[in-house]
Amino acid sequence: xxxxxxxxxxxxxxxxxxxxxxxxxxxxxxxxxxxxxxxxxxxxxxxxxxxxxxxxxxxxxxxxxxxxxxxxxxxxxxxxxxxxxxxxxxxxxxxxxxxxxxxxxxxxxxxxxxxxxxxxxxxxxxxxxxxxxxxxxxxxxxxxxxxxxxxxxxxxxxxxxxxxxxxxxxxxxxxxxxxxxxxxxxxxxxxxxxxxxxxxxxxxxxxxxxxxxxxxxxxxxxxxxxxxxxxxxxxxxxxxxxxxxxxxxxxxxxxxxxxxxxxxxxxxxxxxxxxxxxxxxxxxxxxxxxxxxxxxxxxxxxxxxxxxxxxxxxxxxxxxxxxxxxxxxxxxxxxxxxxxxxxxxxxxxxxxxxxxxxxxxxxxxxxxxxxxxxxxxxxxxxxxxxxxxxxxxxxxxxxxxxxxxxxxxxxxxxxxxxxxxxxxx
Numbered sequence: 001x002x003x004x005x006x007x008x009x010x011x012x013x014x015x016x017x018x019x020x021x022x023x024x025x026x027x028x029x030x031x032x033x034x035x036x037x038x039x040x041x042x043x044x045x046x047x048x049x050x051x052x053x054x055x056x057x058x059x060x061x062x063x064x065x066x067x068x069x070x071x072x073x074x075x076x077x078x079x080x081x082x083x084x085x086x087x088x089x090x091x092x093x094x095x096x097x098x099x100x101x102x103x104x105x106x107x108x109x110x111x112x113x114x115x116x117x118x119x120x121x122x123x124x125x126x127x128x129x130x131x132x133x134x135x136x137x138x139x140x141x142x143x144x145x146x147x148x149x150x151x152x153x154x155x156x157x158x159x160x161x162x163x164x165x166x167x168x169x170x171x172x173x174x175x176x177x178x179x180x181x182x183x184x185x186x187x188x189x190x191x192x193x194x195x196x197x198x199x200x201x202x203x204x205x206x207x208x209x210x211x212x213x214x215x216x217x218x219x220x221x222x223x224x225x226x227x228x229x230x231x232x233x234x235x236x237x238x239x240x241x242x243x244x245x246x247x248x249x250x251x252x253x254x255x256x257x258x259x260x261x262x263x264x265x266x267x268x269x270x271x272x273x274x275x276x277x278x279x280x281x282x283x284x285x286x287x288x289x290x291x292x293x294x295x296x297x298x299x300x301x302x303x304x305x306x307x308x309x310x311x312x313x314x315x316x317x318x319x320x321x322x323x324x325x326x327x328x329x330x331x332x333x334x335x336x337x338x339x340x341x342x343x344x345x346x347x348x349x350x351x352x353x354x355x356x357x358x359x360x361x362x363x364x365x366x367x368x369x370x371x372x373x374x375x376x377x378x379x380x381x382x383x384x385x386x387x388x389x390x391x392x393x394x395x396x397x398x399x400x401x402x403x404x405x406x407x408x409x410x411x412x413x414x415x416x417x418x419x420x421x422x423x424x425x
Contacts, residue, residue: 005204006197008172009164010054017058018196019160020051020153030059030151037063037097041121041128043106043136043145046153049195052131055153056102059129066099068126072108077116084120098127106130107139114141121147155194161185164196168203175207179214187222202226240271244279247322251280252287256326263315263322273314277303280321291331291405298324331403340399351391384418398423 011017014024014034023030033039039059044052060067068083087099101120103109120126121144128148132139136150156164162185169180192199206225207215243265250258266276277299284299302321306314360370375385388395402408402415402425416425 004201005168005172005175006200008174009168009200010057012058012061014058014062017051017055018164019156020055023151023153024055034059034062037065039063039065039100039127040149041126041147042149042151043130043132043140044151044153045132045134045136047155047194048133049192049197049199050153050155051196052153053102053104056100056129056131060100060102063097063100065097065127067102068099069102069104072103072105072113075103075113077113080113080116084117084126087120088125098124100129101126102129102131104131105133107132107134107136111141114144118143118147156192156196156199157194158185158189161189161192161194161196161199164199165203168200175204178207180207181214181216183216184219184222187219187226188217191222191226243269244271244276247276248279248283251283251322251326252330254326254328254330256323259322259326260319263318267311267315267318273306273311273318274303276318277306277321280318280325284325286335287330287332288325288328289331289334289403290408290411291329291403292407295325295328329405329407331405331408333401333403333408337400344394344397344399348391348394351393354388354391356387357389386418386422396422398425 014031017024020028022028024034025031044055046052057067066087068087070079070083083101087101101117106114117128121128128144130136130140130148136145140148165182165185165188168175169182170176188199188202191202202222203217206217206222209225243262247259247262247266250262263276267273281296281299281303284295288295298321302317305317309317355369356371356373358365358370360366365371375387377383377385377387379385390397402412412425415423419425
């Protein structure tokens with residue numbers, strides 16, 4: 001028999017459905033809808049191998065509805081319209097139970113393909129169930145998303161996965177005939193990454209690698225049989241944004257341990273190393289700034305080094321920079337200053353540059369007073385002259401307020417000695 005173990009163990013009733021109790025448990029969000037047959041159009045959003053397709057089939061079976069399915073990879077607008085027409089015709093046999101159209105990987109549907117579903121969902125010709133591993137907020141058009149409920153499926157827990165392995169050993173028509181002794185599960189569960197389908201595929205692969213006799217499965221056996229554990233990481237999807245967000249926030253929060261962990265997640269997932277270095281370069285100015293100006297220098301050097309060297313050596317350079325930035329004092333004063341300044345510019349418009357600090361390269365400009373009364377700072381004590389550099393309309397406006405750290409405390413004292421009366425430092 002060539003049917004994979006994951007398919008042989010696929011549950012066909014809610015009673016046998018494993019995990020997702022928040023949706024289909026006794027008090028689950030979907031339980032009452034399913035038992036009453038009042039099924040809304042929905043998007044099932046969750047990681048691979050968490051039972052999205054299985055749940056769609058069970059919903060159809062338990063609500064006694066016709067079931068049509070499309071795969072986004074191989075279906076076009078024409079296919080969508082043909083299926084909708086078939087669904088409309090079959091739906092004529094039912095008064096309140098319109099057919100279910102299940103679309104796997106709906107995030108791969110183009111805008112025009114998604115548009116072609118709108119009328120059918122709106123008119124109730126079909127109940128749409130879409131499955132996606134990507135955030136529907138980004139991947140599903142707003143008009144379609146507003147017509148659907150979004151239900152989130154979670155990774156299988158360790159307990160769920162152990163229950164699934166127990167079912168495979170005891171209930172599967174093939175494995176139940178073998179003498180399988182499952183001594184340890186940690187390696188299997190770690191390799192699965194919470195993906196039930198992947199877990200069963202690995203388990204079946206290991207079992208099939210043995211001839212007759214007792215098959216004892218331990219962590220060491222699993223590691224010997226399965227040499228590589230690719231990390232689940234989508235460089236174009238939500239994990240890309242979630243993990244870089246976690247990385248940046250860990251550095252901003254001065255936690256080098258968390259920072260280097262999320263860095264490792266990105267590296268193992270195949271993230272663009274220059275993208276990581278570029279984000280640290282931005283952070284060095286935005287979140288550290290004048291609290292430690294060397295941070296920007298190191299981050300820029302890191303970007304240059306990563307661009308030159310590449311993987312695998314770049315991981316060391318990235319780690320040095322990430323741990324340095326995380327361990328550095330923080331200040332967003334420069335970031336706030338430019339934000340305030342831009343807001344002021346948008347509010348006040350193109351104010352004239354004071355004559356005293358205008359450039360005067362021609363005789364006419366000099367005659368018009370350009371540069372008159374300019375006080376050259378180096379001609380004065382401590383290289384400072386109490387001069388006006390802002391337009392008259394916004395004079396005395398303080399935009400840069402140094403942060404509370406050792407370096408910027410010194411900057412504040414310097415500015416206070418110059419501009420205490422003008423800016424209130």
